[in-house]
Amino acid sequence: MAQPTVGILHPGSMGAAVAACAATNAAAVMWCAEGRSPASAARAAQFGLTAAATLPELLDRSDIVISLCPPAAAEDLARDVAGHGFDGVYVEANAISPERALRIAALFEPDTTVVDGGVVGSPPVGAKTPTLYLSGPADATARIEALFADTAVQTSVLGAEVGKASALKLSYASFQKTSRVLVALAVGMAREHGVDQELLEVASRRTDSYLSEPEYIAKTAARAWRWGPELEEAADALAAAGLPPEMLRAAAATLARWNDAKGVGELTLTDALDRLAQP
Incomplete structure (x- = not known):
C-alpha cells in the first residue's frame, strides 16, 4: 500500500511532535497555515511539516487527518472538516468525553471513517514515548498503527467502539x-x-x-x-x-x-x- 499523506490539525507542542513521528511512514505530513500563529509556523518548520495555505487544500491532499487541538475547539474543528466533504480517515485524538467523540463521529457519517484516539504521556521528543490509544473500525485503526510503526509514538487498539479511547x-x-x-x-x-x-x-x-x-x-x-x-x-x-x-x-x-x-x-x-x- 502506498504511503499516505497526513494532515495535522494543529501543530501545537503535542501535535507537531506526533506529526513528526507520522512522517516516518507517510509520503508527507501537512499543516494548515491559514489563521495560525507565528509560534505554530515555527513548530511546523522545526518538525519539517509541509504547509497548506488553506484547510480545503490540506483536506484535498490528505488521506488521514489527525486532530490534536484544545478540547474546547474539537467539535467546531471537526464540523469544519466534515463540511468540506473530507472522505479519508479522521483521527479524533483530543482529550474529550466519549459522548463528544460519538457526536463528532456522527458528523462524518457515512463517507468518512472516524477513529477515536487518546494520547497518554508527554510529546514524543527527548526519548519520551507516549501511547496513542485507538478505537474504531479495525481497518482504520490498523492504518494508524502502521503510520506510527517503529516511531516514538506507541499505539494500542482498544476495540471497534468509538469512545473507548477517549474514555481511557x-x-x-x-x-x-x-x-x-x-x-x-x-x-x-x-x-x-x-x-x-x-x-x-x-x-x-x-x-x-x-x-x-x-x-x-x-x-x-x-x-x-x-x-x-x-x-x-x-x-x-x-x-x-x-x-x-x-x-x-x-x-x-x-x-x-x-x-x-x-x-x-x-x-x-x-x-x-x-x-x-x-x-
Missing part, C-alpha cells in the same frame, strides 16, 4: 491532572503555616501512585463518614490561607455518597463503585 484518556487525566492540583493545595496550605518542608519529608516516605491501588477504594468508602468532614476542615484551612477550597469541598461531597457505608462490614471494590455511581 479522560479516566487517566482525571487522576493525573487533579492530583497535581491537590499537590499545589497541600503544599500551599503547609507553607502558610511554615511546615511545607516537613510535609515534603512525610510525602517522601511513600512514592507509589494511589491509582495503582484500586483495592483501597473500598477502604475509602468505609471511612468516608469521617474523611468527608476532615476534608471540609481542610477546605476551611485553605480558605483561611487565601487558597481555593472548592476542590476539597467537591471531594467531601463525593465522599458523602458513601456515608451509608459506615458499619456495613467488608465492602468489595464493586460494592464501593456501585454505591458511588448510584447514591
Whole structure:
C-alpha cells in the first residue's frame, strides 16, 4: 500500500511532535497555515511539516487527518472538516468525553471513517514515548498503527467502539491532572503555616501512585463518614490561607455518597463503585 499523506490539525507542542513521528511512514505530513500563529509556523518548520495555505487544500491532499487541538475547539474543528466533504480517515485524538467523540463521529457519517484516539504521556521528543490509544473500525485503526510503526509514538487498539479511547484518556487525566492540583493545595496550605518542608519529608516516605491501588477504594468508602468532614476542615484551612477550597469541598461531597457505608462490614471494590455511581 502506498504511503499516505497526513494532515495535522494543529501543530501545537503535542501535535507537531506526533506529526513528526507520522512522517516516518507517510509520503508527507501537512499543516494548515491559514489563521495560525507565528509560534505554530515555527513548530511546523522545526518538525519539517509541509504547509497548506488553506484547510480545503490540506483536506484535498490528505488521506488521514489527525486532530490534536484544545478540547474546547474539537467539535467546531471537526464540523469544519466534515463540511468540506473530507472522505479519508479522521483521527479524533483530543482529550474529550466519549459522548463528544460519538457526536463528532456522527458528523462524518457515512463517507468518512472516524477513529477515536487518546494520547497518554508527554510529546514524543527527548526519548519520551507516549501511547496513542485507538478505537474504531479495525481497518482504520490498523492504518494508524502502521503510520506510527517503529516511531516514538506507541499505539494500542482498544476495540471497534468509538469512545473507548477517549474514555481511557479522560479516566487517566482525571487522576493525573487533579492530583497535581491537590499537590499545589497541600503544599500551599503547609507553607502558610511554615511546615511545607516537613510535609515534603512525610510525602517522601511513600512514592507509589494511589491509582495503582484500586483495592483501597473500598477502604475509602468505609471511612468516608469521617474523611468527608476532615476534608471540609481542610477546605476551611485553605480558605483561611487565601487558597481555593472548592476542590476539597467537591471531594467531601463525593465522599458523602458513601456515608451509608459506615458499619456495613467488608465492602468489595464493586460494592464501593456501585454505591458511588448510584447514591
